[in-house]
Amino acid sequence: MALSExxxxxxxxxxxxxxxxxxxxxxxxxxxxxxxxxxxxxxxxLEWPTAEVTANQTLETVALTFVAQIDLAEVPGAKWSPLPKRGTLYFFCxxxxxxxxxxxxxxxxxxxAGDTYADRAPPPDLMPLAGTDGDAQVKWLDPALDFHSKVEFKYPLSFRPFRDFLFSEDAVGGELMIxxxxxxxxPGEPKELDLLQFRSESEYEKDEHWPFNWLLIAYVVRSVLSHVQRDLTPGSYYKPLIDEAAVELKRLRVGAIGWLERCRxxxxxxxxxxxxxxxxxSWWLDVAQAYKKMKGQVSTYTSEISADLGNAINHTVRCMAAKDVDIRDDAPLSYLVNLARQNRWKTPTAKDxxxxxxxxxxxxxxxxxSGPQDATEEHxxxxxxxQIQGDLxxxxxxxxxxxxxHFWIDPDALAELDFSQAVATYECD
Structure with a gap:
């Protein structure tokens, strides 16, 4: 009798x-x-690994970004896992x-075990996150000043066993996976929109919760300065900067520098x-309005100014949590709940x-x-x-x-505990 799908x-x-x-x-x-x-x-x-990395067409030898540490004694599967039953894996990329x-x-x-040794201090040649002048680098973080421009925030991990299935774009396989x-x-929580994603300047104008500390002000001002400096740089846009826009950008720069001096x-x-x-x-809204008027004259869009503010709010909340301050008293609850909610398991749909x-x-x-391309087939x-999916x-x-x-290893290399043979794949939809 034939098996059902x-x-x-x-x-x-x-x-x-x-x-x-x-x-x-x-x-x-x-x-x-x-x-x-x-x-x-x-x-x-064990030395902190290094490699040659290219960011913005510049090849440099750098210490790799530390991604994760996993104590294998905490991972389920002692009876079936091919991984060592004890010891610690360290992932760099x-x-x-x-x-x-x-x-x-x-x-x-x-x-x-994962708690045997103290934290290893970051090496002086540790690459900035996204690389030196990389396209995905957070421009308002200064590698010379901001610890988290090179080191990701620390998130404890937990582990839960499940069964994985081999299928591709299949409704029945999707049912089993769900x-x-x-x-x-x-069952998951209802899906809710991210409070800060795609938020407009008019919505920020009505929100009296920000800025809630001077760290946030510093980040927001730096983000504005990064855009202004880029837009004042010759060749940053496909057409020459007109005089009126240059005057406006210099005005914004003076205002930003004034706020930075107050922050210091x-x-x-x-x-x-x-x-x-x-x-x-009021100052930030003036910046947003100025960029709206300069649309088509500079490379920065008003939406980037708003997006940077949302990212700076989230980053500041993370900094507060990482410094062990009483975050529930000092950070607006709406921002705190919104950031935490992004990690919650959402009720899946059949299409998911x-x-x-x-x-x-x-x-x-x-x-x-899983992945949007063919890495899982190739390996x-x-x-x-x-496997680390893109995550806030x-x-x-x-x-x-x-x-x-993804981080992959050949079964024979794993049996020999030769983790030097591990390779990474990265793909996007």
Whole structure:
């Protein structure tokens, strides 16, 4: 008797592990043994890996971005997993993905637990996230001043077993996948729009919650300055800068520098009084309106000014969480809840399952993995050490949920614990 389509897909089932991060980052001192970002707890005999990386057409040898540390004793699957039963894996990768199907990467292994050693200090040649002058670099973060311009925030990880299936754009396979994911993660929360994504300047004008500290003011001002400086640079736009626009940009630059000088005289986490809040919002709205009037004369769009503000708000909330301040008292609740909500498992639709593309970033170890192109087919004989879907936990270099970063290893190399043979693939839809 022929098997039904469901039974055929059931027969492809492989045990795998979902990797879930915390909703908000934690201080570097947090005792987590498995985590995204932060600093690796490397044994002294292991060096921080380096590689040649190209960003913005400049080739340089740099220390790679640290992506994750996983203590294998915390990973389910002692009876079936091909991974070592104990020890720690450390994942490093280039955070420049432009034109990279196989970005430089290294996976290191130690047979010790993840909390055996202290944090390894970042090396002086650690690459900025997205690379020096890379297209996805956050321009308002200064590598000389901002720790998190090179080091991702630290998010503790948890692990849940599930069954993975081999299928492609198949409704029945999608049903099975949704059943497995909901068994592991629950039914999910209703989908809600991101409060800050695509928010207009008029919506920010009505929001009296910002700026809530001087760190946020500094980030917003730096973002404005980065756009102004670029737009004043000859050749930054396809046509010459007219005199009126140049005068306006210089006016905006003077205002931004004035705010930066005020920031330097204050503690970043200090609250902002009501009058200063109103004054700063008025200044920012003036910037947005000025760019609206300069449309077609400079390369910056007003939407970029608004997008930078939303990103700066999220980044400031993360900084507060990472510094272990009383974030629920000091950060507006609406921003805090909105940021945490982006990591929650959302109720999936049949289409989500069919295309294996969900509203929540799903990370995993083992199984088949998923991706928008052909990496999973090319590496069908390899072991999936780790799959990291684009996630807002990461900066712009890997925040797009339509992108997937995989770490693969040949089964024979894994059996020999030769993690130098691990390779990375990166693909986007």
């Amino acid at each position: 469901r039974d055929e897909i059931e027969e492809t089932a492989l045990p795998a592990v979902l990797v879930r991060r915390s909703d908000l980052p934690v201080p570097l001192t947090h005792p987590a043994r498995s985590f995204f970002g932060g600093l690796p707890r490397l044994p002294p005999q 280039s955070s420049v993905f432009v034109g990279e199907g196989h970005p430089p990467c290294r996976v290191l292994y130690s047979d010790t 059943e497995e994911l909901c068994k592991a993660l629950g 005289a204050l503690t970043p986490m200090d609250d902002v009084d009501a009058d200063t809040k109103a004054t700063f919002r 399952g069919q295309y294996r593309h969900f509203s929540t970033a799903l990370h995993q170890m083992l199984g088949y993995g 069908s004989e390899d072991i999936l050490l780790l 936990a990461f900066f712009d270099w890997h925040s797009n949920i339509g992108c997937v970063l």
